Amino acid sequence: MTAAIRTENLTKTYSSRWTGKRNVVNNLNIEVKEGEIFGLLGPNGAGKTTAIKILLGIIYPTSGQAWIMGHDCMDVQTHYQLSYLPEKPYYYDHMTGAEILDFYARLFHIGGLERKQRIEKLLEQVGLAGDARKPIGQYSKGMQQRIGLAQCLLNEPRILFLDEPTGGLDPVAHIEIRNLILQLRDEGKTIFISSHELSDVERICDRVVMMDKGDVVKEGTLDELLAGGRVEVIADHASQEMHDKLQGNGAIVSLSDGRLIVDVPDDGSVNQVLDLLRTGNAQINSVIPRRKRLEDLFVETMTGGGV
Amino acid sequence: MGAIYAIASTTLGEAVRRKVLLVILLLGVGLLIITPGLNQLSPRQETTVLLSFGLGVIQMIGALVAVVLTISLIPQEIERRTIYTILSKPVQRHQFLLGKFLGSLATILMMMALMTVTFLLVYYLSKHSLPINLLAGPPLFFLQMMILAAVAMFFSTFVSPLVNFFLSFGIYMVGNLANPLFESLSTTENQLTRFGATLIHYVLPNFANYNVQNPIINPGSMIANTQVYNLQVILYAVFYTGILLTLAVVIFDRREV
Numbered sequence: 001m002t003a004a005i006r007t008e009n010l011t012k013t014y015s016s017r018w019t020g021k022r023n024v025v026n027n028l029n030i031e032v033k034e035g036e037i038f039g040l041l042g043p044n045g046a047g048k049t050t051a052i053k054i055l056l057g058i059i060y061p062t063s064g065q066a067w068i069m070g071h072d073c074m075d076v077q078t079h080y081q082l083s084y085l086p087e088k089p090y091y092y093d094h095m096t097g098a099e100i101l102d103f104y105a106r107l108f109h110i111g112g113l114e115r116k117q118r119i120e121k122l123l124e125q126v127g128l129a130g131d132a133r134k135p136i137g138q139y140s141k142g143m144q145q146r147i148g149l150a151q152c153l154l155n156e157p158r159i160l161f162l163d164e165p166t167g168g169l170d171p172v173a174h175i176e177i178r179n180l181i182l183q184l185r186d187e188g189k190t191i192f193i194s195s196h197e198l199s200d201v202e203r204i205c206d207r208v209v210m211m212d213k214g215d216v217v218k219e220g221t222l223d224e225l226l227a228g229g230r231v232e233v234i235a236d237h238a239s240q241e242m243h244d245k246l247q248g249n250g251a252i253v254s255l256s257d258g259r260l261i262v263d264v265p266d267d268g269s270v271n272q273v274l275d276l277l278r279t280g281n282a283q284i285n286s287v288i289p290r291r292k293r294l295e296d297l298f299v300e301t302m303t304g305g306g307v
Numbered sequence: 308m309g310a311i312y313a314i315a316s317t318t319l320g321e322a323v324r325r326k327v328l329l330v331i332l333l334l335g336v337g338l339l340i341i342t343p344g345l346n347q348l349s350p351r352q353e354t355t356v357l358l359s360f361g362l363g364v365i366q367m368i369g370a371l372v373a374v375v376l377t378i379s380l381i382p383q384e385i386e387r388r389t390i391y392t393i394l395s396k397p398v399q400r401h402q403f404l405l406g407k408f409l410g411s412l413a414t415i416l417m418m419m420a421l422m423t424v425t426f427l428l429v430y431y432l433s434k435h436s437l438p439i440n441l442l443a444g445p446p447l448f449f450l451q452m453m454i455l456a457a458v459a460m461f462f463s464t465f466v467s468p469l470v471n472f473f474l475s476f477g478i479y480m481v482g483n484l485a486n487p488l489f490e491s492l493s494t495t496e497n498q499l500t501r502f503g504a505t506l507i508h509y510v511l512p513n514f515a516n517y518n519v520q521n522p523i524i525n526p527g528s529m530i531a532n533t534q535v536y537n538l539q540v541i542l543y544a545v546f547y548t549g550i551l552l553t554l555a556v557v558i559f560d561r562r563e564v
Contacts, residue, residue, distance in 0.1 A: 053391070056391075056394070056395045057394070057395075058391055058394050058395065058564060059563050059564070060561075060563075076397050076398070076399055077397065079395060079396055079397040079398075080397050082395070083395070084391065084392060084395035086388055086391045086392060088388070089388070089392065090387040090388055090389055091389070091392075092317060092320070092321055092389070094320060094321060094324050095317075095320070103313055103317055104392070104396065106309055106310065106312070106313035107309075107310050107313055107314075107393065107396040107397065107398050108396060108397060109309050109310070109397075151392070155396075161395075
């Protein structure tokens with residue numbers, strides 16, 4: 001099966017009189033499968049937006065190549081299959097929501113009646129049907145983001161590039177946009193997200209790549225990356241002897257009124273804990289596996305484990 | 308064609324709402340309305356003053372609108388990042404540039420048409436007649452502004468709006484003096500000066516071709532064959548604009564936005 005997005009040694013170099021040559025994107029090799037939600041993470045200046053701009057054919061790579069649905073990303077015909085929601089998008093604020101959608105639909109050469117029907121449907125889908133005749137200048141940030149998503153869906157794209165789709169939104173708008181993205185994934189669309197909102201990425205992405213200063217520093221599915229967390233075991237009727245035996249080997253143990261709480265690394269040592277508790281006739285109440293948090297992994301990766 | 312039309316109509320819609328352009332237009336209309344009052348400056352040449360001042364206002368305000376509007380079209384799209392959303396659609400860069408240029412032309416045409424109608428009205432109310440040759444000036448001025456807008460569009464692909472403002476106006480001024488400048492310098496003994504004058508004459512657009520106030524104001528001054536002259540200046544404007552837009556596309560196509 002053709003990858004929805006593929007890059008091979010994609011590099012973008014900028015030259016400056018003061019800083020010399022700098023690789024903003026350095027040998028980027030990624031493959032995004034059709035129908036998955038892919039997250040591109042990294043701190044500011046990591047090269048995420050530059051990578052997206054190359055994939056959209058807005059800027060040229062210095063070397064390497066990228067393909068969208070098997071076609072060179074510089075081929076403007078690929079744009080019929082994709083859509084882009086930029087970070088902090090700006091729309092001509094004298095236009096109404098319906099007018100801006102009409103403008104973008106014309107860029108896709110969508111004919112009159114079909115255009116009208118699609119616009120009405122999308123305004124309904126993003127919850128802006130009642131505000132369609134309002135100038136965009138009067139829209140809230142959340143409404144602007146929703147009209148942005150609507151313009152992304154005009155051409156019924158197979159791939160969506162979303163740059164910070166939930167950035168700066170209030171909690172309600174945040175959840176609405178997140179749910180909309182999940183709904184789009186369920187419809188079979190491939191979604192490429194660049195975001196700082198790690199909790200969102202953790203909830204919705206299937207796979208992520210972390211970039212730092214143009215380089216890929218970590219990649220994998222979230223299950224792979226966040227495995228190896230910790231397990232919490234809670235048991236009653238435990239003794240001081242059990243508490244003492246469980247101390248050490250990375251376990252955090254506390255005992256209060258016969259209730260023992262053990263927090264151990266998820267590396268098989270939980271079985272030893274359970275065996276010990278059963279042998280001592282303690283009553284095991286719960287065993288809760290806790291995955292690593294993406295935020296912790298991100299900080300650990302970006303700081304080399306120094307924080 | 309649909310994409311070009313969509314971009315052009317959006318550019319027009321946005322331009323007519325720009326306060327700075329509306330102020331310039333209001334200034335032009337205001338000056339045209341007070342034109343009959345200037346007759347007192349030269350009571351014996353009432354018609355001459357009325358015509359030369361009125362046509363001069365249309366031309367100068369047209370030039371100001373052309374430059375102020377066009378210099379910011381591309382940089383503003385980049386600064387506001389609206390260009391990213393547009394170029395991520397199936398829109399080629401040349402279509403974007405052409406759409407912006409045509410939107411700019413439509414705005415200039417609309418504003419010049421409004422000033423022309425105002426001037427004709429003021430002239431009629433003042434003189435109770437409307438000489439037909441009065442209508443010859445504004446269309447030629449529009450062609451002049453088309454070249455000027457193309458100059459500004461060309462520079463906007465690689466210089467900042469401020470630099471572009473001075474460059475475009477500088478070229479407009481030199482181009483307006485092209486004929487007398489070339490005539491006086493081409494006969495000089497100094498070969499370098501002669502070469503420089505010839506170079507400027509052929510490279511810079513000859514805006515002077517479109518300054519037809521003289522035959523309108525002074526009936527004694529005639530253009531030998533008006534139809535041939537008009538055809539020549541139309542072709543010149545189309546050719547020159549085409550060259551500038553082609554160069555603009557070549558530069559913009561490789562530009563990082």
